[in-house]
Amino acid sequence: MNDKQKRLELVRSAWDAYQPDYMGFQLRENPDFHKDLADGAVMLNPMVSEIAGDVRGQKLLDICCACDATQAFSWANLGAEVTACDISPVAIKIARENAELIGLPVTFDVADAQTLDLIEDEGFDIVFAHYLMWFEDIQLACRNWYRVLRP
Numbered sequence: 001m002n003d004k005q006k007r008l009e010l011v012r013s014a015w016d017a018y019q020p021d022y023m024g025f026q027l028r029e030n031p032d033f034h035k036d037l038a039d040g041a042v043m044l045n046p047m048v049s050e051i052a053g054d055v056r057g058q059k060l061l062d063i064c065c066a067c068d069a070t071q072a073f074s075w076a077n078l079g080a081e082v083t084a085c086d087i088s089p090v091a092i093k094i095a096r097e098n099a100e101l102i103g104l105p106v107t108f109d110v111a112d113a114q115t116l117d118l119i120e121d122e123g124f125d126i127v128f129a130h131y132l133m134w135f136e137d138i139q140l141a142c143r144n145w146y147r148v149l150r151p
Helices: 003-029 033-038 046-052 070-077 089-102 138-148
Strands: 059-063 081-086 107-110 126-129
Touching (some): 003 089, 033 070, 059 070, 081 089, 089 107, 126 138
8 A cells, every 4th residue: 555545544443433423513503404404595605606606407526525425415495406425434324324314315435535436427417515624635626527427
């Protein structure tokens, strides 16, 4: 295992360990989290949704969704067909459980947001990235985000 792979595995294991607590924090802050999203809530910065415009029917990839997948669920409530990914298998497991509780048809995949190895080429209309500071190689990430966008 090279140094980059070791760092990636360290990030993955740390994020895996944090996810249950992170979801707990979210639920403590908003006990109606699941109900609100099930009722159609949109928990995005209004400027973000304004920039994106009407996303109804658009295929949207939300990268680094974390276990709460707040943005993914919000985009789905706005009418996008959402696939969300995170490097953490624990995050994805909890996000899938949340999707079931909320009743939203969001697809979740475990994927490194920099490489998007399991994400199809030219399959999305929009790539949404919320936390760019997490990326070790932003140029690699941008190349792959471009790769998965439709021409």
